[in-house]
Amino acid sequence: MRHLLSATDLDRDQAVMLLDTAAELASVTDRAVKKLPTLRGRTVANLFFEDSTRTRLSFEAAAKRLSADVITFTAKGSSVSKGESLKDTALTLEAMGAQAIVLRHHASGAAQRLAESGWIDASVVNAGDGTHEHPTQALLDAFTLRQHLRDGEGDLSGLRVVIVGDILHSRVARSNVWLLRTLGAQVTLVAPPTLVPFGVDSWPCAVSYDLDDVLPEADAVMMLRVQAERMTAAYFPSAHEYSRRYGLDAARASALAEHAVVLHPGPMNRGMEITADVADSPRSLVVDQVANGVSVRMAVLYHVLADPGSVLGEEPA
Amino acid sequence: MTSTDILIRGVRPLGGRDVVDLVISEGRIRDIGSGLMGTEGARVIEAGGRICLPGLVDLHTHLREPGREDTETIETGCQAAALGGYTAVHAMANTQPVADTAGVVEQVWRRGREIGLCEVVPVGAVTVGLGGERLAELGAMAESAARVRVFSDDGICVSDPLLMRRALEYVKGFDGVVAQHAQEPRLTIGAQMNEGALSGELGLPGWPAVAEEAIIARDVLLAEHVGSRLHVCHLSTRGSVEIIRWAKERGIDVTAEVTPHHLMLTEDLARSYDPLFKVNPPLRTIEDVEAVRAGLADGTIDIVATDHAPHAHEDKDCEWSAGAFGMLGLQTAVGVVAEAMVATGSMTWEQVADRMSVAPARIARLKDQGRPLIPGEPAHLTIIDPDAPWTVRPELLASRSRNTPYVERTLPASVWATFFQGQPTVLEGSLA
Numbered sequence: 001m002r003h004l005l006s007a008t009d010l011d012r013d014q015a016v017m018l019l020d021t022a023a024e025l026a027s028v029t030d031r032a033v034k035k036l037p038t039l040r041g042r043t044v045a046n047l048f049f050e051d052s053t054r055t056r057l058s059f060e061a062a063a064k065r066l067s068a069d070v071i072t073f074t075a076k077g078s079s080v081s082k083g084e085s086l087k088d089t090a091l092t093l094e095a096m097g098a099q100a101i102v103l104r105h106h107a108s109g110a111a112q113r114l115a116e117s118g119w120i121d122a123s124v125v126n127a128g129d130g131t132h133e134h135p136t137q138a139l140l141d142a143f144t145l146r147q148h149l150r151d152g153e154g155d156l157s158g159l160r161v162v163i164v165g166d167i168l169h170s171r172v173a174r175s176n177v178w179l180l181r182t183l184g185a186q187v188t189l190v191a192p193p194t195l196v197p198f199g200v201d202s203w204p205c206a207v208s209y210d211l212d213d214v215l216p217e218a219d220a221v222m223m224l225r226v227q228a229e230r231m232t233a234a235y236f237p238s239a240h241e242y243s244r245r246y247g248l249d250a251a252r253a254s255a256l257a258e259h260a261v262v263l264h265p266g267p268m269n270r271g272m273e274i275t276a277d278v279a280d281s282p283r284s285l286v287v288d289q290v291a292n293g294v295s296v297r298m299a300v301l302y303h304v305l306a307d308p309g310s311v312l313g314e315e316p317a
Numbered sequence: 318m319t320s321t322d323i324l325i326r327g328v329r330p331l332g333g334r335d336v337v338d339l340v341i342s343e344g345r346i347r348d349i350g351s352g353l354m355g356t357e358g359a360r361v362i363e364a365g366g367r368i369c370l371p372g373l374v375d376l377h378t379h380l381r382e383p384g385r386e387d388t389e390t391i392e393t394g395c396q397a398a399a400l401g402g403y404t405a406v407h408a409m410a411n412t413q414p415v416a417d418t419a420g421v422v423e424q425v426w427r428r429g430r431e432i433g434l435c436e437v438v439p440v441g442a443v444t445v446g447l448g449g450e451r452l453a454e455l456g457a458m459a460e461s462a463a464r465v466r467v468f469s470d471d472g473i474c475v476s477d478p479l480l481m482r483r484a485l486e487y488v489k490g491f492d493g494v495v496a497q498h499a500q501e502p503r504l505t506i507g508a509q510m511n512e513g514a515l516s517g518e519l520g521l522p523g524w525p526a527v528a529e530e531a532i533i534a535r536d537v538l539l540a541e542h543v544g545s546r547l548h549v550c551h552l553s554t555r556g557s558v559e560i561i562r563w564a565k566e567r568g569i570d571v572t573a574e575v576t577p578h579h580l581m582l583t584e585d586l587a588r589s590y591d592p593l594f595k596v597n598p599p600l601r602t603i604e605d606v607e608a609v610r611a612g613l614a615d616g617t618i619d620i621v622a623t624d625h626a627p628h629a630h631e632d633k634d635c636e637w638s639a640g641a642f643g644m645l646g647l648q649t650a651v652g653v654v655a656e657a658m659v660a661t662g663s664m665t666w667e668q669v670a671d672r673m674s675v676a677p678a679r680i681a682r683l684k685d686q687g688r689p690l691i692p693g694e695p696a697h698l699t700i701i702d703p704d705a706p707w708t709v710r711p712e713l714l715a716s717r718s719r720n721t722p723y724v725e726r727t728l729p730a731s732v733w734a735t736f737f738q739g740q741p742t743v744l745e746g747s748l749a
Contacts, residue, residue: 085631085635086635086636086639087634087635105636106638107636107637107638107639108509108519108521108590108637108638109519109521109590109636109637109638110590110636112589112590113590113591113635113636113637114636116589116590116591117591117634129520130520130521130638131520131521131522132519132520132521133520168517171520174518174520197516197517197518198512198513198514198516198517198523198525199513199514199515199516199517199518200514200517201514202514203517203518
């Protein structure tokens with residue numbers, strides 16, 4: 001695997017292989033020394049044009065547990081037109097020896113552009129591009145679902161997953177729709193019609209405007225962060241109305257099946273899309289997701305960077 | 318004949334079957350017919366039965382001077398125009414400073430005259446500084462040496478309906494026309510590509526067809542109400558074609574243009590996230606392409622205009638959303654129209670002459686351009702080789718910029734020669 005740009009890059013077997021690798025790597029976390037020598041001498045550059053402390057730390061931890069050297073570049077602000085050039089920054093990091101660039105960028109398609117433009121030779125891992133995709137988030141969500149609902153093995157055939165919130169602006173939703181579908185799950189998107197992307201009827205998923213309608217059948221509910229500022233652009237009338245119609249509170253969650261789980265990619269707007277009692281309830285897997293994020297990102301870096309012949313976990317001679 | 322005369326032997330006027338000779342003298346066609354003899358000292362050019370059209374007229378060209386001479390100058394733009402078969406181009410007003418005064422339009426016009434490769438006709442801004450708030454001095458530009466007749470805030474829509482109404486009314490005083498960039502601004506905030514299933518998938522903010530169609534519908538009704546002439550720039554959607562067709566049936570004095578790229582390319586190119594394919598209005602769907610082709614063929618769309626828009630390398634060598642809107646067009650227009658319209662059997666070369674020369678000259682009220690190929694008319698001519706495929710290589714284009722979307726594409730027809738005021742500006746595909 002040269003790059004990971006989109007969840008659509010992965011077919012079922014590749015996705016399952018990544019999840020299996022992540023499961024194997026997760027066991028490292030249980031050891032006294034939480035490090036593998038696999039990527040010793042390799043350099044991973046975290047290139048973050050957007051604030052995202054949790055994703056950046058997760059990739060850093062993943063790279064370090066594989067013994068890679070890590071350099072991190074963060075550029076604040078989201079000026080699209082001027083300021084830090086993606087091309088120049090990537091050239092700089094490659095000149096410093098980066099063999100893989102983990103890119104978070106406010107522009108949709110930035111990771112693909114970096115990988116295909118011919119600017120650099122390094123591998124590119126998409127850590128979130130605009131409102132397009134966030135494939136490692138989808139992988140960690142799939143990993144978490146598999147761990148809790150499928151005994152940690154195989155794919156997600158037949159699993160019913162409901163994704164709720166600002167689908168229109170969500171890279172997490174896009175990556176999850178493609179990946180969960182690849183893994184055999186049935187996805188239903190739930191949002192007010194204003195936050196459903198144009199042309200969604202061609203996506204491999206169902207769409208509902210009514211959360212209560214779909215909750216009883218769900219094996220898992222993924223609540224997305226909704227920015228209150230969206231209401232200034234008339235996507236919905238008020239935060240209160242949004243919460244009432246699309247927020248997950250204890251009363252609504254009681255309609256869920258016994259085994260059903262709740263996910264959230266974070267950071268949560270407690271009181272907006274999810275209430276504290278649900279977020280902190282036993283069916284909430286929010287903390288598991290964070291832990292699994294490191295394992296999944298280790299798996300991705302391993303497959304992108306390790307020599308084809310190297311064996312996972314084996315000490316070099 | 319004097320020694321400055323030119324005898325062009327063997328051309329097919331308007332792509333017809335007859336092969337004739339043509340004598341040019343003192344900037345005009347002196348004679349046209351078979352077996353014409355060149356007299357002592359006349360220059361003889363063997364055209365080998367190629368197609369002769371009246372010199373092409375582009376109603377929509379960005380020459381970038383003054384202000385962005387790093388991307389194009391009037392001189393390099395005119396070279397590209399001549400190589401593309403054009404004998405007149407309309408220089409859009411969105412320069413720095415904006416062409417919103419008699420002084421700026423005269424400067425552009427004079428520079429065009431000095432270069433002498435084609436007629437450079439300035440387009441005047443509708444509003445001061447393209448600000449969309451108050452009318453620029455349209456009358457002063459009309460009365461200037463540049464004789465401006467086409468007014469446009471191109472790049473920005475005159476979205477205020479009252480201001481648009483006033484502009485449409487005001488230009489009646491000197492037979493002007495307002496060329497509208499139809500884009501409802503509120504419906505296209507942050508828009509990056511055509512709104513559809515693909516924009517949703519790619520996570521790029523959409524530019525919906527309705528944002529173009531709503532303005533066109535409003536403007537044709539305004540033009541009808543005040544009895545004015547309206548020109549619609551770079552129409553791009555099926556719905557827009559239908560609105561224009563309806564307006565014309567109703568007798569509204571509206572004309573419309575389509576760009577070569579909207580005749581040829583579709584939104585799927587955005588999948589690359591390469592801003593080379595980013596343009597405003599955006600590339601649309603195949604259904605839209607088919608509709609604009611049909612509209613051009615049946616005359617609903619009056620003209621092809623290039624919207625030639627040079628951009629600096631760094632403004633295209635970046636991520637999609639940071640990239641500039643626009644594509645080069647002057648040198649590829651004939652080849653693209655040949656492929657999209659002539660090779661498909663949708664249009665004849667005679668119709669190409671109408672859409673790319675006669676009609677744009679009429680809209681712009683250029684009295685010496687787009688004329689019939691008969692004795693006494695100005696010798697602005699384009700000679701096209703319809704069977705001379707060529708492959709587009711950005712580094713070989715005359716433009717100072719390289720942002721052609723047709724990189725490595727092969728186009729079926731070439732411009733073989735261009736004559737401006739009776740003199741060759743291009744011969745055998747190179748600047749004369």
